[in-house]
Amino acid sequence: MVTGTLPDMGDAAEAENGTETGTRRFREKREAILAAAAAAINEQSAKGMTFADVARRVGLNTTSVTYYFKRKEDLAAAAFEHTLDYLLSMLEDAHGQPTPDARVQRYLSLNMARLARIERGEERPFAVLSDLRATEEPVRSRLMARWREVFRRTRALWGEGLNKAATDLAGARAHVLLENTFWLPVWLPRYEPDQYPRVETRLFDIFARGIAVPGAQWHPEPVDLPHDDAVPGREAFLLAATRLINELGYRGASVQRIASELNVTKGSFYHHLDAKDELVISCYKRSFDTIADAQRLADTRGGSQWDRLAAMIATLLDVQFSEQGPLLRTTALSGLPAGARQAMVERSNRIARRFAGTMSDGIAEGTVRPVDTLIAAQALMAFLNAAFDMRKWAWSMPRDRALALYGSTLLYGMFDDRMVER
Incomplete structure (x- = not known):
C-alpha cells in the first residue's frame, strides 16, 4: 500500500489518457475505486466516506484518487450512478420475459445470482441508496431522476398503459x-x-x-x-428526527436541521x-x-x-x-x-x-x-x-x-x- 501524500504520476498520466482513449487499466482502477467507495458508503454512509479510506482500500495515496474523482461528492455520485445503472440493467433483462410473474421472477433471480457472486468473491456489492436524498444539488436532481426511472421500470413489470387503479396497485408492488x-x-x-x-x-x-x-x-x-x-417534548423531538432521518439519511439529518424543524435551539437537542x-x-x-x-x-x-x-x-x-x-x-x-x-x-x-x-x-x-x-x-x-x-x-x-x-x-x-x- 502507498502511504505517502505525493501523487502517483502514473495515475495522472493514466487518468489523462483514460479520458481520451478509455484504456483498460484506467477503467479497471476507476472501477476498483468505485467498488471501494461503495463499501465505504455501505459501512459509513456517503457523508462519512473519506478519500483517505477509499485510497486505503485500493492501495493508493489519497491524492491519487483525485485524478479519477475531483471531489468526494463526485465519487459518491458516481457510486450511486453505478448502482442505478446496475438496477436498470437488471430491469431491462427482466422486461424480456412475457408475463408479469415471469418478469418479477427473473428480476429476483438476477438479484440472487448477484448476491451469490458477491458471496463467492467474484463481484463486489454496489452502494446502497439510502443517502441519495442527502446529496447536494445539482447532483441530487440528476440522481433522483434516475431513481424515479428505476421505480417506473419496476412498476412496468406489471404492464404498461394501466388504468389508475392498476397503476396504484403496481406502484405498491414495485416498492415492496x-x-x-x-x-x-x-x-x-x-x-x-x-x-x-x-x-x-x-x-x-x-x-x-x-x-x-x-x-x-x-x-x-x-x-x-x-x-x-x-x-415532555421528547416524543415530538423523536418524531421530527425520525421523519428527517427517513428523508435525508443519518448524515443528512443534522442536529441543526432537526432543531429547526421543531423551531427550537440546537442546545435543546442536548x-x-x-x-x-x-x-x-x-x-x-x-x-x-x-x-x-x-x-x-x-x-x-x-x-x-x-x-x-x-x-x-x-x-x-x-x-x-x-x-x-x-x-x-x-x-x-x-x-x-x-x-x-x-x-x-x-x-x-x-x-x-x-x-x-x-x-x-x-x-x-x-x-x-x-x-x-x-x-x-x-x-x-x-x-x-x-x-x-x-x-x-x-x-x-x-x-x-x-x-x-x-x-x-x-x-x-x-x-x-x-x-x-x-
Missing part, C-alpha cells in the same frame, strides 16, 4: 419488490450459499401467492397503540439527548417498541392468527401512512457504530421472529398459507420499512383503500387482480 431486494443482503448471509436457490424459490412463492389462505378476507381491526411522553448516535438509537427504540406493542396488543385481543396478523399489519401501516409518526427506516443503520448497529439488527430480528411465530401458528390452525415463515417474516419487515416512502401515494386515496392495496402485496401476492376491482 425493490425494498425486499435491497433488504436481502441483511438476512441472506444466514443461509449457506448452496441454499440460495431454495431461498429464492420460497421468497418468490410469497411474492406470487402471498401469505393468506385462499378466501381469507381483509377486515382488520387495528389496535390502539399507547402514547408515552414521560419526558437537553433531550447527549449525542447524534443516541438520537438514532432512541428513534429506533421508539420504532421497535411501536411494532412490539402492535404485536403484543393484537395477541392480547385474541382471535385467529390471521386476524392477529392483519391487525398488526393494518396498525403499523396506519402509523407509516400518518402525517404524525412514522417508524425509522433501516437506512439509518449505516451511520451507527458497529456495536450499536448490531444491537438494532438483533432487535429487528426478534420482532421478525414474532411475526414468524404468528404465521407458524396460523399455518397450524389453517388460517395462514404454508410458507417459509422465517423468509416471510423478513419479507414482512422490508414491506413495513418501505411503507414510509408510500405516504404521498397513500394520501391520494381513502386510508382504508391504501391499507388494503399496500397490504395485499404480501398478504395476497403480487399478481392477484381482485384488489384492482375493489
Whole structure:
C-alpha cells in the first residue's frame, strides 16, 4: 500500500489518457475505486466516506484518487450512478420475459445470482441508496431522476398503459419488490450459499401467492397503540428526527436541521439527548417498541392468527401512512457504530421472529398459507420499512383503500387482480 501524500504520476498520466482513449487499466482502477467507495458508503454512509479510506482500500495515496474523482461528492455520485445503472440493467433483462410473474421472477433471480457472486468473491456489492436524498444539488436532481426511472421500470413489470387503479396497485408492488431486494443482503448471509436457490424459490412463492389462505378476507381491526411522553417534548423531538432521518439519511439529518424543524435551539437537542448516535438509537427504540406493542396488543385481543396478523399489519401501516409518526427506516443503520448497529439488527430480528411465530401458528390452525415463515417474516419487515416512502401515494386515496392495496402485496401476492376491482 502507498502511504505517502505525493501523487502517483502514473495515475495522472493514466487518468489523462483514460479520458481520451478509455484504456483498460484506467477503467479497471476507476472501477476498483468505485467498488471501494461503495463499501465505504455501505459501512459509513456517503457523508462519512473519506478519500483517505477509499485510497486505503485500493492501495493508493489519497491524492491519487483525485485524478479519477475531483471531489468526494463526485465519487459518491458516481457510486450511486453505478448502482442505478446496475438496477436498470437488471430491469431491462427482466422486461424480456412475457408475463408479469415471469418478469418479477427473473428480476429476483438476477438479484440472487448477484448476491451469490458477491458471496463467492467474484463481484463486489454496489452502494446502497439510502443517502441519495442527502446529496447536494445539482447532483441530487440528476440522481433522483434516475431513481424515479428505476421505480417506473419496476412498476412496468406489471404492464404498461394501466388504468389508475392498476397503476396504484403496481406502484405498491414495485416498492415492496425493490425494498425486499435491497433488504436481502441483511438476512441472506444466514443461509449457506448452496441454499440460495431454495431461498429464492420460497421468497418468490410469497411474492406470487402471498401469505393468506385462499378466501381469507381483509377486515382488520387495528389496535390502539399507547402514547408515552414521560419526558415532555421528547416524543415530538423523536418524531421530527425520525421523519428527517427517513428523508435525508443519518448524515443528512443534522442536529441543526432537526432543531429547526421543531423551531427550537440546537442546545435543546442536548437537553433531550447527549449525542447524534443516541438520537438514532432512541428513534429506533421508539420504532421497535411501536411494532412490539402492535404485536403484543393484537395477541392480547385474541382471535385467529390471521386476524392477529392483519391487525398488526393494518396498525403499523396506519402509523407509516400518518402525517404524525412514522417508524425509522433501516437506512439509518449505516451511520451507527458497529456495536450499536448490531444491537438494532438483533432487535429487528426478534420482532421478525414474532411475526414468524404468528404465521407458524396460523399455518397450524389453517388460517395462514404454508410458507417459509422465517423468509416471510423478513419479507414482512422490508414491506413495513418501505411503507414510509408510500405516504404521498397513500394520501391520494381513502386510508382504508391504501391499507388494503399496500397490504395485499404480501398478504395476497403480487399478481392477484381482485384488489384492482375493489
